[in-house]
Amino acid sequence: ALHILIVPVLLLLAGHLAGSAVGSAIALIWIAHIAIDRALGYGLKLSTGFQDTHLGPIGRKRETFSP
Template sequence: MRSIAAVRGGPRLILRLEGLALFSLATAGFGLSGLSWWLYAALFFVPDISFAGYWAGPRKGAILYNALHSTIAPAVLAGLGLLIAKPLLLGLAAIWAAHIGFDRMLGYGLKYSSAFNDTHLGRIGRQSEDA
């Protein structure tokens, strides 16, 4: 089994706890938006459409997955929502950020181009270091 660069020990736990904090706060933020919880439920797993990128290979899959699982885009969307006072944009950003936090909390990190299972939080799946 090949070795990947991944955070370990206490820092890994901190990153997973950060994921929990992001998930919790983004979900609470969505609740303050006044939007329907049906919207939250319907859109929560939409960033996972990025898995389809792996049909084009691990490099392209990792690029698409990381683009939809980085906090940069939802932060920009939230900033735009604040700037133009659009609660819908704030709510969408909150759902997106909550999904990212949920994944991080579970140990799903940003992907390396070597394979879907290789993440910055360690290997996931059947051959993970935790298994």
């Protein structure tokens, strides 16, 4: 839930309107964090597993052992 842009954008807007440099800085850092995660392929996690994201699977494929 913390990697959705709605909350940091609202925080940026509120920080700007209130003249709060700290609020704006936190919002910009948060937005940059989300952007970097998405640029590296780490998207929103799905309920099927940590390796499954809305951008596709991440990590190496595990080899299955079949005796």
